[in-house]
């Protein structure tokens with residue numbers, strides 16, 4: 001039996017083990033892995049997710065048991081300190097010695113810390129391990145406690161630096177990015193795209209400082225600032241260094257392996273070092289005189305090393321390694337592929353730029369106009385996967401190559417179907433899954449849907465960037481086999497939301513149980529229950545009180561459940577208009593029940609921290625004072641925001657508040673596939689942000705312009721113009737039709753913007769349905785909406801007046817005690833739940 | 838925090854020392870959950886009216902240590918009765934308390950007995 005020692009249990013070291021156990025009969029080999037970090041390998045690529053939940057386990061590549069189950073000895077928390085090549089042994093820091101037949105070095109790299117005066121100061125961090133992040137979190141909390149406006153700088157404006165910038169921003173620090181070069185992401189972007197990206201990042205609150213060389217880090221014990229030149233100082237309370245990586249090649253140096261001039265252990269295309277029994281893979285390996293700081297090449301290297309050790313000498317690392325990248329910063333799309341910058345002698349560039357929308361797209365096309373050589377996308381990278389594939393596979397491009405990047409409204413055409421890709425096209429580069437692997441698995445009948453494919457091939461489980469393409473491939477292949485691709489709700493109902501809507505309506509189904517008996521199987525789940533609840537609400541305008549147990553927890557208790565299991569109370573404040581007396585009532589109720597109060601982003605007031613048994617008492621007082629439910633908990637109409645409009649504003653064209661109140665009251669309580677928000681602005685200055693809403697009205701000369709299908713949130717979209725210069729009555733008529741059509745046809749939890757994206761024919765089609773009544777259903781839609789409007793009642797009022805309904809607002813069935821696990825801590829004169837452990 | 842969690846351990850039917858009466862069957866909503874108190878413990882009790890079965894487990898979600906599982910929606914995954922935590926929708930089997938996505942989270946379960954219209958939960962302490 002041969003003994004393989006793997007040094008380093010990072011992403012690539014782990015991948016080596018995984019590929020090994022997939023291929024080898026383990027009885028011929030014994031693997032021992034040493035890892036310096038205190039835990040088994042984790043997904044460094046998604047390290048930033050640790051800030052969201054501090055859940056180290058969720059990042060694990062595989063749990064400890066996985067190694068044991070596969071006969072691998074994993075020794076964590078122990079660094080290998082020496083290699084003795086003549087004896088074929090290694091020693092560790094605790095002076096234990098182990099002998100090997102093959103040694104695989106996967107020691108990765110560490111963050112490069114430039115030799116700046118003062119880097120040793122407190123508050124200076126690098127961004128590489130979970131421990132680094134824990135340190136940053138603790139330090140950020142400390143400095144924020146002293147100074148709520150604390151600032152943090154990130155040294156380095158590359159891919160990782162920007163990710164770190166977003167992370168410090170999410171920690172509540174004022175973020176500053178300091179870059180030595182004159183542009184951001186210097187390796188991936190040209191100057192113009194960097195400028196567009198800079199505008200976009202500044203618009204979300206990142207401060208960017210380019211062409212800045214840091215001379216020293218200021219401060220006594222802890223950092224207080226960065227000094228760039230005389231009189232050029234940036235005050236900061238924390239610094240994250242992200243200035244590149246350095247391979248962890250100490251072991252190679254001391255045992256005399258061939259090294260690169262600037263570090264890294266030299267390997268050939270078999271991943272062998274200058275010692276044939278020693279392999280090096282991942283960010284430690286210097287291949288083609290390059291260190292590849294990405295996982296995909298590292299995973300390929302792991303595969304080659306496994307094959308070579310198992311005797312498959314044909315398995316070699318390719319010469320060209322694709323370095324295309326896509327930034328995963330939430331809300332900012334940036335990608336570059338192939339040759340992003342190209343000398344004019346080699347080809348032509350086509351550039352599309354729109355700074356007002358932070359858009360920049362560049363493609364580089366060969367001189368003969370036939371092939372794509374590379375490109376850059378900023379602001380919208382939806383075409384990245386397809387362009388990347390065209391580039392990788394040398395596919396033909398349209399005669400007018402600009403069609404590849406122009407927006408559809410400018411004559412751009414969506415190009416090519418995923419099925420046109422060659423079978424060898426690598427779709428998921430992290431896991432090396434080709435188009436052929438995916439399609440064959442479906443045509444062979446081995447896989448039937450996306451989750452089968454993910455389970456079989458691991459596609460999408462790495463960086464996740466290929467997901468849209470994998471989904472398309474699965475759907476298109478199923479379609480080509482004549483299989484209907486239906487977005488069924490869950491395992492209990494083999495129907496789409498729209499089909500169920502029709503089934504329930506036509507068959508006059510009375511409740512969830514009957515629907516399950518008639519059209520479903522099993523006993524339901526947290527997906528189909530609230531979905532059917534929403535359908536029942538639209539068809540019969542029943543409130544959440546009639547079938548409380550199929551409601552999502554929020555709707556069941558008519559309140560939003562909070563971090564610590566308490567609830568929030570949000571009374572409706574239509575249009576944001578509120579009287580002093582109403583404010584006093586809210587204040588008094590909040591005081592009496594010791595609730596945290598905050599003005600929401602929806603122009604109303606949220607009272608947080610109520611216990612379940614207090615909810616009815618609080619609502620009784622609010623209802624007596626004339627308030628009603630704000631449905632802040634429901635997938636339903638939330639708010640219609642307004643600006644002050646022509647009654648007070650010197651620019652106002654119409655009475656935006658009056659109209660906002662009318663609309664909010666019209667649609668209050670209306671349940672829908674996802675939440676609905678509206679806005680009404682008194683002029684084009686748009687202070688109510690109506691175009692950031694599912695429906696928005698903006699006053700213009702001669703009436704209202706109606707915009708639809710916008711939202712803020714995770715994927716912001718501006719609403720699109722549906723109709724112009726409408727009078728009040730027509731605006732409401734079109735709104736009725738639009739909303740009802742959306743409610744009837746959208747998928748579960750699909751907001752209006754993604755619904756419109758998928759609607760065949762897009763906005764032009766929607767205009768036909770709503771304005772020209774091309775489907776002949778307009779009258780129907782209006783009547784249905786009017787029926788719902790007429791039946792509205794406040795569900796909180798209904799609940800507190802009905803003793804049977806009140807029973808559910810109690811913590812224990814068998815005791816009047818309340819939850820004694822709740823712990824609040826004081827905050828700025830109010831309270832908040834104690835932090836999670 | 839760990840202390841709160843450590844008081845919950847699965848009790849099997851033959852280890853029951855006390856069948857604790859927690860109320861009438863009609864006190865528990867059909868096809869849904871409710872919470873009861875036993876000494877310092879909070880226990881979620883589920884009434885699967887469709888199958889006539891009852892289940893009980895700790896009310897504490899091991900993910901973020903919140904007392905919320907009784908408020909979660911119930912149903913089944915491929916026949917296994919389950920509850921979805923209302924906070925982040927982690928799914929737990931009510932048969933053996935395991936996390937249905939294969940995560941390393943587990944909840945303690947307790948046996949339930951129905952007699953003469955009363956609901957009893959089995960405890961070993």
Ligand code: SRM
Pocket residue numbers: 560561562568570598599600601602603604605606632638639675677692693710711712713714715751
């Ligand atoms: C309270 C509030 C934040 C605040 O302090 O200002 C808030 C709080 C929550 N928002 Fe929000 N959102 C609030 C305004 C907004 C806004 C601003 C607005 O409405 O103008 C947005 C962006 C606009 C938009 O929706 O397009 C917003 C986008 C979201 C999203 C992302 C939606 C999306 O399509 O991407 C979610 C998640 C979701 O709904 O799935 C969300 C979800 C939530 C939830 C319900 C999360 C949850 O399920 O617990 C939070 C509930 C807090 C609670 O327990 O009460 N909240 N949320 C605001 C309540 C407004 C109100 O009066 O009802």
Ligand SMILES: Cc1cc2nc3c(=O)[nH]c(=O)nc-3n(C[C@H](O)[C@H](O)[C@H](O)COP(=O)(O)OP(=O)(O)OC[C@H]3O[C@@H](n4cnc5c(N)ncnc54)[C@H](O)[C@@H]3O)c2cc1C
Pocket residue numbers: 007008009010011012013014034035036037044045046047048078079080081106107108109127128129160163248251281282283284292293294295296298328463
């Ligand atoms: C925040 C962040 C975001 C990233 N995002 C992306 C991305 O979007 N896409 C992408 O492709 N790549 C990304 N990367 C890069 C990617 O994580 C690395 O390419 C990958 O982790 C390299 O794997 P590795 O196994 O070679 O090195 P590592 O993951 O660094 O693993 C090496 C391990 O070896 C251990 N070790 C070192 N020396 C010894 C020794 N002597 N004895 C024992 N153990 C030792 C180290 O402690 C470490 O655990 C990102 C990196 C970071 C930090």
Ligand code: SF4
Pocket residue numbers: 643644645646649650651652653656681682683684685686687688
């Ligand atoms: S949108 Fe127009 S009416 Fe409203 S506040 Fe601004 S300027 Fe005034």
Ligand code: FES
Pocket residue numbers: 898899900901902903922923924925926927
């Ligand atoms: S607290 Fe239960 S799933 Fe997160």
